[in-house]
Amino acid sequence: MTKVKKAVHSKNFVYICVAIVSCMATIFGFNLGAILSSKVRLINVFMLEVYNVDSMINTFLLGALVGTFLGGRLVYDTGRLQSILGAFTFGVIGQSISLMSPTFSTLFISEFAVGAAFGVYLISSVSYITEISPSSYRGACSSLVAVFFTLGLLLSSILRGVIPNYGFSCVSGIVLFSLPLLVYSYLRLPESPRWHALTGASDKALTELIKLRVSTSEAARELAAINECILGEERGMALFFRSPVFRAVLWFFIFISIACQFSGMAILPYMSLQLIKSFQSAITLGVISHTPQSDINFVFLSFILLSAFMGAVFTFFTVDKIGRKKLFLFSVFSNEIIIAVIYVLLYGHFRELGQYVVVLLMCLFVFGSTISLTLVLTVLSSELLAVKGREFGLTVIYLFNFAAVMMGMYFFHRAVQSLGLLMLLSFFLIAGAFLFSLIYSGLPETKGKLLESMENTIFNGRNLLAIKSDSRD
Numbered sequence: 001m002t003k004v005k006k007a008v009h010s011k012n013f014v015y016i017c018v019a020i021v022s023c024m025a026t027i028f029g030f031n032l033g034a035i036l037s038s039k040v041r042l043i044n045v046f047m048l049e050v051y052n053v054d055s056m057i058n059t060f061l062l063g064a065l066v067g068t069f070l071g072g073r074l075v076y077d078t079g080r081l082q083s084i085l086g087a088f089t090f091g092v093i094g095q096s097i098s099l100m101s102p103t104f105s106t107l108f109i110s111e112f113a114v115g116a117a118f119g120v121y122l123i124s125s126v127s128y129i130t131e132i133s134p135s136s137y138r139g140a141c142s143s144l145v146a147v148f149f150t151l152g153l154l155l156s157s158i159l160r161g162v163i164p165n166y167g168f169s170c171v172s173g174i175v176l177f178s179l180p181l182l183v184y185s186y187l188r189l190p191e192s193p194r195w196h197a198l199t200g201a202s203d204k205a206l207t208e209l210i211k212l213r214v215s216t217s218e219a220a221r222e223l224a225a226i227n228e229c230i231l232g233e234e235r236g237m238a239l240f241f242r243s244p245v246f247r248a249v250l251w252f253f254i255f256i257s258i259a260c261q262f263s264g265m266a267i268l269p270y271m272s273l274q275l276i277k278s279f280q281s282a283i284t285l286g287v288i289s290h291t292p293q294s295d296i297n298f299v300f301l302s303f304i305l306l307s308a309f310m311g312a313v314f315t316f317f318t319v320d321k322i323g324r325k326k327l328f329l330f331s332v333f334s335n336e337i338i339i340a341v342i343y344v345l346l347y348g349h350f351r352e353l354g355q356y357v358v359v360l361l362m363c364l365f366v367f368g369s370t371i372s373l374t375l376v377l378t379v380l381s382s383e384l385l386a387v388k389g390r391e392f393g394l395t396v397i398y399l400f401n402f403a404a405v406m407m408g409m410y411f412f413h414r415a416v417q418s419l420g421l422l423m424l425l426s427f428f429l430i431a432g433a434f435l436f437s438l439i440y441s442g443l444p445e446t447k448g449k450l451l452e453s454m455e456n457t458i459f460n461g462r463n464l465l466a467i468k469s470d471s472r473d
Contacts, residue, residue: 014132014212015141017189020181021125022144024088027174028118029152031095032060034163035111036156036301056111058406063115064122065402071120072395075127076236080192083124085185091117092178099167099174119402122377123394130382130390131192132212135450139319139379146312146374154305160298194387197226198235225452229387236392245459246386250393252442252464253381257400259438260376262431263335265369266401267408269304272362300359307363311370315379323447324380328439331371336432338365343425377401383446384464386455 035056067087075083094114101107125145133141156163163170190212196205202223209219234242240250261267319327338361345358377398385393415424444467446454457466 011214014134015137017212018129018133018141018144020185020189021084021128022141022148024084024091024121024181025125025145025149026152026155027088027091027095027178028114028121029149029154030156030174031091031098031111031114031118031152032057033153033156033305034095034099035060056107058409059108059111060115060118061402061406063112063117064119065115065399065406066112067116067119067121068123068395068398068402069119070116071123072236072391074120075124075391079195080124080128080131081185081189082191083120084128085182087117087121087124088178089182090114091121092174095174096171099163099170119398122398123391126378126382126394127390128192129378130451131194131387132190134213136448137320138383138451139324139447140316142379142382143312143315143319143374145378146370147309147316150305150309150312150370154302154309157298157302157305193223194226194230197223198230198388202227222450222452225450226387229452229455232388235388239386239389240392243386243389243459245462246389246393249384249386249458249464250389250396253376253384253393253397254400256376256435256438256443257397258404259431259435260372261401261404261408262427263332263435264339264428264431265335265372266405267412268428269308269362269366269369270409271412272300272304272366303359303363304366307366308370311367312374314367315371315374319375319379320447323445324375325439325443325445328372328375328380328443329436331368331375332432332436332439335365335368335372336429336436338368339425339428339432343422343429346425347422380443380446383451384444384454384458386459387451 071083071087091114094110094117097110098107098114101110122145126142129142129145130138159170190208191204193205193208193212196202196208205226206219206223209223210216213219213222239246315327342358342361381397382390382394419427442464444464446467449467454467458464460466
């Protein structure tokens with residue numbers, strides 16, 4: 001019998017792994033924000049019209065759609081860690097080419113490539129972090145991806161004067177930032193124990209769990225729970241067609257995602273400047289000023305991105321303290337109040353007061369929306385999906401969200417012109433109310449619960465609500 005070498009346990013090692021993987025999201029946030037920050041360069045160098053910058057963001061999102069579609073299978077076959085490292089490497093290369101693009105076609109291809117890498121990274125990193133994190137801090141660990149992604153967005157706005165004029169320096173900084181992460185990740189980071197168990201490598205799974213947990217006995221108990229959940233040969237799409245319970249959970253999160261998008265959580269922050277314009281022309285609005293070269297006010301954009309970053313940070317500090325469900329309900333309810341106040345200001349033509357209040361309200365709306373989207377995309381969906389269908393489930397959920405954002409960007413102006421802004425805000429209010437009722441009646445509290453324990457409870461009770469909100473593992 002092979003003797004297992006006694007391991008020196010470090011309770012902080014798992015958090016180092018989570019922080020390193022989450023830190024890689026900064027590159028993708030920086031890339032997306034750099035499109036807006038470099039708008040003047042795109043217009044002047046590539047002779048683009050103002051509206052063509054939206055097409056560059058759509059190119060990133062289209063790449064993310066393709067990357068998500070392919071990423072589920074890639075993570076399924078090669079594992080979480082290899083997919084993370086490969087996606088991050090392609091993201092760094094694509095970002096570097098984008099900053100130094102000599103032609104528009106090169107820029108277009110590089111943005112598509114970064115988007116595709118982001119799709120793969122999102123699935124693999126969220127699955128990886130969910131599966132290695134301890135149950136007591138799993139929510140905070142998972143939300144770190146959103147924290148670093150929004151940090152990248154914010155950095156791109158802060159460095160907006162540097163990015164267009166010092167492309168080579170930016171590329172050098174990105175490479176110097178990325179190489180240590182890649183080298184350390186390749187040499188030290190463990191693969192997900194649950195993926196090893198799914199592929200039949202129980203010995204490797206135990207070895208990795210021993211590195212991540214405080215004691216060998218805790219690792220052995222967790223592996224026993226994992227092995228109980230992976231019985232049967234159905235995985236991925238096969239599990240979706242064979243298991244009505246898994247289908248029900250996945251459909252629930254699809255409806256949650258659609259309701260989030262229909263309530264304006266993604267498109268309304270992106271189109272926030274258009275909302276401000278509806279109160280008064282941008283020339284007379286004190287906090288917003290225009291230049292003839294750009295249609296973006298970078299002061300207002302910086303406040304929006306700062307609000308998104310603060311929303312992600314707030315989620316990080318509170319999700320494991322007050323619980324997922326309460327935090328989700330709070331963010332949705334606060335957004336409903338904000339939209340209602342904006343509706344009253346617009347309906348009452350309070351231009352002198354509204355122009356300043358709406359700027360503050362939009363920042364608060366972005367704050368709440370970031371909390372909700374972080375919970376859906378990085379925390380709740382991954383921890384409530386069965387381990388044998390986690391990659392497939394996340395793929396479907398992310399596909400719906402990316403497609404919804406692209407459709408929102410395409411139809412927003414048309415909807416405002418045909419329905420009017422008041423009618424559109426009413427639609428957001430109705431969708432938000434539906435989302436609130438869906439969360440309140442159908443979402444269990446998962447704070448502090450073991451992944452496998454929740455999975456067994458759901459499948460045995462054949463319902464998400466089989467997880468008791470007042471019980472702890």
